[in-house]
Amino acid sequence: MPELPDVEGFRRVLAAHTGARIRRVDVLDAQMLRGVGARGFGERLRGKSFAAPRRHGKWLVGPLRGGGAVLVHFGMTGDLRWTRDGERHPHDRVAFVLDGGELRYRDMRKLQGIRLADDDAAVERILAEVGPDATDVGRDELRELLDRRRQVKPTLTDQAVLGGIGNLLADEILWRARINPRRPGNRLSAKDVTTLHTRLRSVLRQAVAAGRVPPRTSWLTGRRDEPSGSCPRCVTTLHRGRVGGRGTVWCPNCQPG
DNA sequence: CGGCGTGTTCAGAA
DNA sequence: CTTCTGAACACGCC
Missing domain, CATH: 1.10.8.50 (Helicase, Ruva Protein; domain 3)
Structure with a gap:
């Protein structure tokens, strides 16, 4: 599924829930977190909220109010959906539990994952490996x-x-x-x-x-x-x-x- | 069992 | 140095 347009769709899903308090993060498969452990990830996000998300290439960037950001890559089979209830799917790997519902990161093949950037410079370091966004190129x-x-x-x-x-x-x-x-x-x-x-x-x-x-x-x-x-x-x-x-x-x- | 896949990375060859 | 190929990762479906 995920190419630029799909990730743009996921960006809108996240954008609809900026400002909502993150109650906790349920890491259902720690393998999906790259370069950060489940405990550290949860502690970093708990009580915060997402600011307006952006996209560069196939990366979705979810800035955290107060600094830092969550960077999500969807590989070949990733998905991000909002749900208020319902059972989790076997391929749900990470659930961001917000006030009012949860954002579920689902991915069958687990080819990519989620990264945590401590500050803006860390975000830029990751995005710098990607060329200009295809929607911007002249x-x-x-x-x-x-x-x-x-x-x-x-x-x-x-x-x-x-x-x-x-x-x-x-x-x-x-x-x-x-x-x-x-x-x-x-x-x-x-x-x-x-x-x-x-x-x-x-x-x-x-x-x-x-x-x-x-x-x-x-x-x-x-x-x-x-x-x-x-x-x-x-x-x-x-x-x-x-x-x-x-x-x-x-x-x-x-x-x- | 073998092959394939909306992605990325790496080693090694040409 | 540039470019290309194959394998690897992981999981489900032919």
Whole structure:
């Protein structure tokens, strides 16, 4: 689930509960806390409240009133939900018990986790490893980021280069821009980069509004699970292969090599 | 049993 | 130095 739009959705969930007192934190799986123990984490948060959250790339930052912040990464299967009651799910790993209900961090695969930053400088140190957020990047900046021999898709999904784009979004954006995912970035024309930038912004804008990658059949992503899916634009059978080590879908007609 | 996956990191090879 | 590949992490579903 979690790419930039999904994390933006989680940010809104957290934003709806800023200011609520944190009664306690139930750490159901201490393995999900990175670089901090369950006891220290709970003591640091108890009695505090979250201030307005922000997002950078796939990181969700929940600042604590009075200093410090909780940084959440959702890996491939993470989720953050608000609930007032109901039994916890087996994959709920951490529950922030607030006045009035709780925020549950759920994650099946446990590939990433939650970090605790003691101050703003610590937050910046973590975020500094991520490139500019994909929603902020300008066309000229994008051209510079792509100006290397590396294939365009792995560059787009490299978080150190650009923050927020994952495997599905990259395929969607490249399909809309009619660019083959294997083309080296430095062989894209100026026009290609302009189109790529336009499509990138449009896909992100729509997905962020939905809080997810919309499962629509007019999107390439909507055809992904069909065994022999066809291009929503030209009805050619989609190609599937590996690019940058990741499963990749593209239209051989719209996105010629 | 083998393979795959909306993520990231690391070692080692080319 | 840049780029790429495979393995690892962990869990559920074919």
